[in-house]
Amino acid sequence: xxxxxxxxxxxxxxxxxxxxxxxxxxxxxxxxxxxxxxxxxxxxxxxxxxxxxxxxxxxxxxxxxxxxxxxxxxxxxxxxxxxxxxxxxxxxxxxxxxxxxxxxxxxxxxxxxxxxxxxxxxxxxxxxxxxxxxxxxxxxxxxxxxxxx
Numbered sequence: 474x475x476x477x478x479x480x481x482x483x484x485x486x487x488x489x490x491x492x493x494x495x496x497x498x499x500x501x502x503x504x505x506x507x508x509x510x511x512x513x514x515x516x517x518x519x520x521x522x523x524x525x526x527x528x529x530x531x532x533x534x535x536x537x538x539x540x541x542x543x544x545x546x547x548x549x550x551x552x553x554x555x556x557x558x559x560x561x562x563x564x565x566x567x568x569x570x571x572x573x574x575x576x577x578x579x580x581x582x583x584x585x586x587x588x589x590x591x592x593x594x595x596x597x598x599x600x601x602x603x604x605x606x607x608x609x610x611x612x613x614x615x616x617x618x619x620x621x622x
Contacts, residue, residue, distance in 0.1 A: 476501045478538045482518050484550075486530040494520060494532075528552040 481496040495518060520532065529552045534545040 475538050475541075476503060478536055480516055481535045481537070482520075482532070483535070484528075484530045484532040485547075486527070494518075526552050526554060 477498070477500050479496060479498050482494040483491055484494060485491050501514070516534075518534075529550060531547040531549045533547045536543045
């Protein structure tokens with residue numbers, strides 16, 4: 474009595490409309506010695522590809538015997554346009570930080586070298602000052618040597 478049954482796959486959309494996807498009839502033969510025993514059989518069906526975002530809904534499997542009908546719990550499927558995109562920014566962040574630190578390093582080095590040219594006197598600067606002192610016009614008093622000499 475239970476060797477002949479039908480398997481139906483369908484889905485219910487957000488408007489509670491039932492749409493049949495696939496159905497098939499099965500006729501199972503029972504091996505000798507297995508009569509009057511419970512058996513569990515597995516049937517897989519793949520729904521690929523989902524056509525568009527309107528394929529979102531709950532998908533069900535239903536089995537019908539002559540006087541019995543059993544329905545699965547259902548699987549909710551959310552269909553999106555772009556699919557799942559892994560948002561891992563590990564390499565982008567590392568490269569951005571490296572470039573930023575390199576730019577800051579070059580800028581800081583350039584500023585330090587520029588400040589050194591402006592603030593630090595040159596080695597031959599005392600000779601220039603001495604020449605300026607010696608080239609001054611002679612006055613009535615003898616020239617005094619610079620204090621730093």
